[in-house]
Amino acid sequence: MISPEQFEKEIELIINNAIREDVGDGDHSSLACIPTNATGKAKLLVKDQGILAGVEFAKRVFNYVDPEMEFEQILKDGDPIKKGDVAFYVKGSSQSILKAERLVLNAMQRMSAIATKTSEFVxxxxxxxxxxxxxxxxxxxxxxxxxxxxxxxxxxxxxxxxxxxxxxxxxxxxxxxxxxxxxxxxxxxxxxxxxxxxxxxxxxxxxxxxxxxxxxxxxxxxxxxxxxxxxxxxxxxxxxxxxxxxxxxxxxxxxxxxxxxxxxxxxxxxxxxxxxxxxxxxxxx
CATH class of the missing domain: 3.20.20.70 (Aldolase class I)
Structure with missing residues (x-):
């Protein structure tokens, strides 16, 4: 198996490449209508049932996009989830939240699906x-x-x-x-x-x-x-x-x-x- 150091490098590469792919030369939707100094708060809302996965990955994405963002964790990876649950809150620059949003959701939706299916086999x-x-x-x-x-x-x-x-x-x-x-x-x-x-x-x-x-x-x-x-x-x-x-x-x-x-x-x-x-x-x- 790969070492923990190699694994961490893989995660860094995934985040770096995903942000490069998604943001390019700028999130022009947010840049066009949201002030640079605007702040906000968002929650990860569960709308399905299964096993939660990707919370720790989400932390790394938000930190990569903006180290100043505050992350309030409610649920952890591996927790059973149901519709209406809130996994975490994130607070900080509105532009930063929106920049990280799609990568966080894409990863967590897929990771949670895989964790759920694996749990069924287990x-x-x-x-x-x-x-x-x-x-x-x-x-x-x-x-x-x-x-x-x-x-x-x-x-x-x-x-x-x-x-x-x-x-x-x-x-x-x-x-x-x-x-x-x-x-x-x-x-x-x-x-x-x-x-x-x-x-x-x-x-x-x-x-x-x-x-x-x-x-x-x-x-x-x-x-x-x-x-x-x-x-x-x-x-x-x-x-x-x-x-x-x-x-x-x-x-x-x-x-x-x-x-x-x-x-x-x-x-x-x-x-x-x-x-x-x-x-x-x-x-x-």
Whole structure:
């Protein structure tokens, strides 16, 4: 996983680029009709139900836009929310509030949707040992806040990107000339480059699992697109030699059944690529 320092840098880059994209050479709507010295107050109003996420991100956005703004927090990330709740108040320059408004809402609406969906998966898996993971199926440019939202919802992050973990999937295996060759080449590469990265290998059938188990150094086997019966057989075959992960079209409706097969993890791209933004508004008070 990426370090806390790397994560912070990603958040800074997201805010910097989003403000650049949205504001450009100036918020001319506000500049045209609101005096520079005008001050105001606004509240984050909840108009939906779910899990709140993005409050800490919002603080950073407001501080980035105008360090003089005052932030009064009412609710925190991870809190359950319902229509009519107020998450926070912000007070300061009216122009600054309006400059930050769209980025705050865009981020919090999406983050809250992701946290809500993740929380639903977590509840489905209660009582099992299985943990829900996200994937790299994220929105380009804002991966850090989407993965942050997964954590807020009670899930866990898979690898952040291509550089912090090795995952040998079907195309890697086929291009490398097979599973054993792919693992051997990867092990040699990591040793040569002095890289301490975990290796995950995807298996498409039981024969591939048997082949993976003949190699050392595999951290986790990705049991991809198996049915329930074959997943149970795969878990029994692996027998704790490495961790197990189910993936491939797993939904909220099927997650529990896969967890009951005994896998350590379930990964779902749906946590980040198939959500509907929660309805939130920033209203002047």
């Amino acid at each position: 509840k489905k898996l209660e009582g099992t040992k299985t943990k829900i993971l996200d994937t790299r199926k994220t929105t380009p440019g804002i991966r850090a806040i989407e993965k942050w939202a997964v954590k807020i919802g009670g899930g866990e992050n898979h690898r952040f990107a291509l550089y912090d973990m090795v995952m040998l999937k079907d195309n890697h295996i086929d291009f490398a000339g097979g599973i054993t060759k792919a693992i051997q080449k990867t092990t040699n590469y990591l040793k040569e480059k002095d890289l301490d990265l975990k290796i995950i290998v995807e298996a498409r059938n039981m024969d591939e699992i048997r082949e993976i188990l003949r190699s050392d150094g595999v951290y986790r086997i990705l049991i991809d697109n198996f049915n329930y019966e074959d997943t149970r057989k795969a878990v029994d075959l692996i027998n704790g030699k490495c961790l197990t992960e189910s993936s491939g079209g797993i939904t909220l409706e099927t997650a529990r059944s896969y967890a009951e097969c005994g896998v350590d993890f379930i990964s779902s791209g749906a946590l980040t690529h198939s959500v509907y933004n929660l309805d939130l508004s920033l209203k002047a008070v």
